[in-house]
Amino acid sequence: MKKVIVTSALPYVNNVPHLGTMVCVISAHIYQAYLKLKEVDVISVLGTDEHGTTAETKALEENTTPKEIVDRYFKIHKEIYEWFECHYDCFGRASSKENWEISQDIFTKLDQNNFIIEDQIQQAYCEKDKLFLADRFVYGICPNCEFEDARGDQCDNCGQLLNTNELISPKCKLCKNTPQFKKTKHLFIDLPKLTPDLEKWINKVKQDWTPNARTTTEAWLKEGLKNRCITRDLKWGIKVPRPGFEDKVFYSWFDAPIAYIGITKECKDNWYTYWKDPKTELVQFMGKDNIPFHTILFPSFLIGAKDNYTLLDRISVNEYLNYENLKFSKSRGTGVFGDDAMNSGIPAIYYRFYIAINRPEKGDTEFTWKDFQQKINTELVDNFGNLINRTLTFIKNQYNNQVPASDNTLNYKDDIKEIEQAYEEAELKKALKQILSLSRKGNQYFQEKEPWKSKESPEAQAALGNLFILIKDLSILIQPFLPSVTKQIEEQIGATNLKWKHLQQPLENPQLQNIKPLFKKLEDNQITELRERFSGKQTKKGFNLLNLKVAEILTVRNHPNAEKLLLLEINAGEPRQLLAGLKGFYKPEELIRKKIIIVSNLEPKKLRGELSQGMLLAAEQNKDIGVLFVENAEPGTPVTIEGATPNPNQITFEEFLSVDLQAKDNAAFFNNNQLKAGDEPVQVDKNLKGKIR
Numbered sequence: 001m002k003k004v005i006v007t008s009a010l011p012y013v014n015n016v017p018h019l020g021t022m023v024c025v026i027s028a029h030i031y032q033a034y035l036k037l038k039e040v041d042v043i044s045v046l047g048t049d050e051h052g053t054t055a056e057t058k059a060l061e062e063n064t065t066p067k068e069i070v071d072r073y074f075k076i077h078k079e080i081y082e083w084f085e086c087h088y089d090c091f092g093r094a095s096s097k098e099n100w101e102i103s104q105d106i107f108t109k110l111d112q113n114n115f116i117i118e119d120q121i122q123q124a125y126c127e128k129d130k131l132f133l134a135d136r137f138v139y140g141i142c143p144n145c146e147f148e149d150a151r152g153d154q155c156d157n158c159g160q161l162l163n164t165n166e167l168i169s170p171k172c173k174l175c176k177n178t179p180q181f182k183k184t185k186h187l188f189i190d191l192p193k194l195t196p197d198l199e200k201w202i203n204k205v206k207q208d209w210t211p212n213a214r215t216t217t218e219a220w221l222k223e224g225l226k227n228r229c230i231t232r233d234l235k236w237g238i239k240v241p242r243p244g245f246e247d248k249v250f251y252s253w254f255d256a257p258i259a260y261i262g263i264t265k266e267c268k269d270n271w272y273t274y275w276k277d278p279k280t281e282l283v284q285f286m287g288k289d290n291i292p293f294h295t296i297l298f299p300s301f302l303i304g305a306k307d308n309y310t311l312l313d314r315i316s317v318n319e320y321l322n323y324e325n326l327k328f329s330k331s332r333g334t335g336v337f338g339d340d341a342m343n344s345g346i347p348a349i350y351y352r353f354y355i356a357i358n359r360p361e362k363g364d365t366e367f368t369w370k371d372f373q374q375k376i377n378t379e380l381v382d383n384f385g386n387l388i389n390r391t392l393t394f395i396k397n398q399y400n401n402q403v404p405a406s407d408n409t410l411n412y413k414d415d416i417k418e419i420e421q422a423y424e425e426a427e428l429k430k431a432l433k434q435i436l437s438l439s440r441k442g443n444q445y446f447q448e449k450e451p452w453k454s455k456e457s458p459e460a461q462a463a464l465g466n467l468f469i470l471i472k473d474l475s476i477l478i479q480p481f482l483p484s485v486t487k488q489i490e491e492q493i494g495a496t497n498l499k500w501k502h503l504q505q506p507l508e509n510p511q512l513q514n515i516k517p518l519f520k521k522l523e524d525n526q527i528t529e530l531r532e533r534f535s536g537k538q539t540k541k542g543f544n545l546l547n548l549k550v551a552e553i554l555t556v557r558n559h560p561n562a563e564k565l566l567l568l569e570i571n572a573g574e575p576r577q578l579l580a581g582l583k584g585f586y587k588p589e590e591l592i593r594k595k596i597i598i599v600s601n602l603e604p605k606k607l608r609g610e611l612s613q614g615m616l617l618a619a620e621q622n623k624d625i626g627v628l629f630v631e632n633a634e635p636g637t638p639v640t641i642e643g644a645t646p647n648p649n650q651i652t653f654e655e656f657l658s659v660d661l662q663a664k665d666n667a668a669f670f671n672n673n674q675l676k677a678g679d680e681p682v683q684v685d686k687n688l689k690g691k692i693r
Helices: 021-037 053-062 064-084 097-112 189-208 211-223 250-265 286-304 338-343 348-358 369-398 412-424 428-449 459-477 482-491 524-533 653-657
Strands: 003-008 042-047 090-093 116-126 139-140 169-170 182-189 280-289 312-318 321-323 365-368 548-558 567-569 577-580 595-599 603-605 610-612 618-621 626-629 637-638 661-664 668-671 690-692
Touching: 003 021, 003 250, 021 042, 021 280, 021 312, 021 321, 021 338, 021 348, 042 064, 042 097, 042 250, 053 064, 064 090, 064 338, 090 097, 090 250, 097 116, 097 250, 097 286, 116 169, 182 286, 189 211, 189 286, 189 312, 211 286, 211 312, 211 603, 250 286, 280 286, 286 312, 348 369, 348 428, 348 482, 365 369, 369 428, 369 459, 369 482, 369 524, 412 459, 428 459, 577 610, 626 653
Parallel strands: 003 042, 003 280, 042 090, 280 312, 321 365
Antiparallel strands: 116 182, 139 169, 548 567, 548 595, 548 637, 567 577, 595 626, 603 610, 618 626, 618 690, 661 668, 661 690
């Protein structure tokens, strides 16, 4: 029998998982449940990614240990996944003893096979704390946008990926002192040397990958793979088993994917019969930000180890699920997190259903409460639930719980084939929509046969017999999506443990019992309350931090001490000077006389010796910038949303960042409220979509 391993990307345990995190967790669970319906020898693997700087940083902030941090969040994650009915065969941890053993063994084999090289890198060193600082322990001024609190690995303001030695005026996160940059020895995996074997394998299997996985992987290969550092100067992590490197640990992206194997070993004594069998199929689900770790790096480790490990066959990559035009943020209270869902009063199956029907397969999608209510009420309640309940209730009331015989004239073999094909190809949204389409056909069939008009006629009885088999089949088809619903249907029709092979087969001795509706509709007042509850600080009160105004650009010149900044003289009802990181995105003549939108109450600040009295607003998308502007409003005109009041007091840049402004459809929004200068809507230059800063 064919063996299959199904994995979901391992969520990092520095916070509570939100609905966006749940997409790949639920997707992998749906797929493995389908395989179990087909009675395939499948093992499903999920766990928590636990090493790295985030755990150490959070431990320092909370005056505890990384182990205590990850122990706490491991428990939270496990409870949430189980509440969402995501019961995996193996659920474990990247920090387990088993993953230490396998990670160190794979490293040793890579080293023995000459795929590990030693080199020196410049790394920040704190003289006061007497330690090398990992990237997230260093902050400073971003060289790209001049943001003054950029991390050593990335700037949260402009999104630029950084190295610590690129920061301007870097500081130690622990003591605030300026670190020195010293050479330190580290170990690298020789990806150029592995490229021929890796590329040969990729070309063999990539036809079964989602398009985003193929294009991302091909882009990495086209650019040329470079040596990649796999060690860090941290205390929390898997120790490096090589003389001279005992004080270092592996980079978390090295041991985290290996943890799929470690977690399997943690729960299965025969783990190697799955992970060291060339006939085993490995299917992995994840978000788009994890692609290269699973199509380039993880396979490289296994190929280089030369130890007969099972390699990836199919990868299903989802895009992002966003929330009501906002970002998921636990600190701001925006978006639904796992613990919120558990306390929302809404069943887990409703969230599972909506995440599946709204799965971001070919582009980002939005969770909105309005659409959530509409999909649940029309598709789940009025369509699927209605067919089940009306059929069973009719049989109960009109035939005294005795199921009439079917005449097999209700033909839906082609529907089942299409659903099966969608499942096989991991097109889960398509599979669910086809199941719902079949349910609608059942409702239409019920209406066409009109059994209530002649319930004793052979035609009416045969129709109910056909419908009974259909709802039994629907309970099988939808089981991967809604496992507890299938269990309820089985209980109502007197069945247990139905499998794919039972499709279109009559049920022996059906026993109808406890017939009741499967679902309840979501009411308007319930949805309104939930939307307000999870808008958190992103309310009109949050917008009231701002004092936005129209400003006309009068002159444009280069900043004398900063390559990417421009000096703008503006009229915002009074003369001001602004600094803006627009160089390379606009020519000076494109900006002069343009009426932009500024944050007029941002505290003045000197950047590289020049004063900035506020900040202009612009949208960012695909490394491009488009300023917010109006055409007719006069300089100094307030820019606001309905019901908000401009703030006369100065605010810090951090306070500004707490207000989530978004661009879409050539307009600017706060929490779905459109920004206007008087009656004139604010526009977005270049029609960019995304975050406004």
